[in-house]
Amino acid sequence: MPFDAATPTCAPRWRSLQADEGDCRLSLTLEGRPLISLRLVPGETLEAHLQQICPERPEQALWAACYWLLSRDPACQRLAWHLPQPIPQAVASGLLLPDQAPGRYLCERTLFWQLPQPWLGESLAGVYPQQMQLSNGKRHPRRAPKPRGEVYRRFDARLGAWVSLRTLEIGQDLERFNRWQNNPRVEQFWQEGGSLEQHREYLTKLEQDPHTLTLIGCFDDEPFAYFEAYWAKEDRIAPFYPADDYDRGIHMLVGEETHRGPHKVASWLSALVHYLFLDDPRTQRVVAEPRADNGKMIGYMHDQCFHCEKEFDFPHKRAALMILGRERFFERCKLV
Structure with missing residues (x-):
């Protein structure tokens, strides 16, 4: 091991x-x-x-x-x-x-499992000091500068493989991101199909947004998924539940067909949530808002101890509000 x-x-x-x-x-x-x-x-x-x-x-x-x-x-x-x-x-x-x-x-x-090392490695920079600020009419803590490179790595004994997260690099990952978003299965839920230039613009906007971190998920260093981790307090989800200052939210996309299935989801979803709870010990909840009719993903999230708080309406979709608390995660999720 x-x-x-x-x-x-x-x-x-x-x-x-x-x-x-x-x-x-x-x-x-x-x-x-x-x-x-x-x-x-x-x-x-x-x-x-x-x-x-x-x-x-x-x-x-x-x-x-x-x-x-x-x-x-x-x-x-x-x-x-x-x-x-x-x-x-x-x-x-x-x-x-x-x-x-x-x-x-x-x-x-x-x-x-709350000890940050060795899972975070050199990405660990300590707890960023709190200073409240206003942006777009929302009061929230100033966010730390975004990391670059690998931010999380853990050996998953169930798969016999390394699961890791690194930040997305547009020059390296644009074509891969474009291919994934234009997959009909992915486009059905993300509705972000488009050209390389459209996706370059999309990722550049997120790169410049301090409240969102774009990540690539890897198994044994092979990219297979794209994730967006965002601070919920200044996100569009904030009006729909009482968001705390350090709640994190996630958007998830598995692009490679060979890495689909419940056993793979159990590995990468637990790794993603684990990273977000370790990244800042003040984070008490991780939230998500999949489409309410995406029963398969909602089922996978239930398996990882999320619960569905309610359904609500975004302008573009009916969403399920999925929440996982820090205490519940570390008590019940079977990290190995």
Whole structure:
């Protein structure tokens, strides 16, 4: 299973984490070097007793073991660690929580998946300071400068593939975007078919819009989808529900036929939502407004813990307001 052998602030590398495991033990090695060894005691909460750990990078070794144990069992909500010595960095980051019993620490799934590293990699710039402003009659926080390049990467154990997100580059992606938008299946819902120049104008407008981020979704670095992530407070959706300052919204388009299907949607939709919640910890909801008659997509969103708040009318379509809260996502979505 891939794991980052570099510092915690680097994006995951194309390297391999190997396991030797049984019902009551787990040993991890990274490129042939011992990383961590545990004695496991199954129960209502899996108890992990530390036996050996790499002294050069103890927090990463703990992270790797938590990742392995939580990924192999999506139903596992908590790990209990028994450590002979505290590891302050792991406690400071939220990876481990001190328990009442001396030497016992808890790793909570809902906290683990909110740690921004290594999923965000070098795109992480910290929380942008808040300053309220008015634009087009709407009061909202000033938005951070848009990132460029890859913003998210995670290995999906279910698919055995990397799922990643990068920003759209017009020079690199225009022809691909044009082909996708002119696909009759896509045009039925997006209604954005047109020429290369029309799409260049469309993407240039979004590139200059501080409230929208255009993204390309990739499996194993192969582009397959286009996403728009927007700040809901200054979007057209805002009048239709009580939008919070840091709510994010999404528009989604899968362009490559080979990457359609519910198993692929489960991977990329969870990755997209995961990225948006990690991008700013103040984001408490992700929303979407698919056409109300797009039953297949609405069903996929229900599978990823969205709920339909209501239906409403845009000028161009009858829409379903789909909402997913931060707490619900990290408690119920089966990230692996």
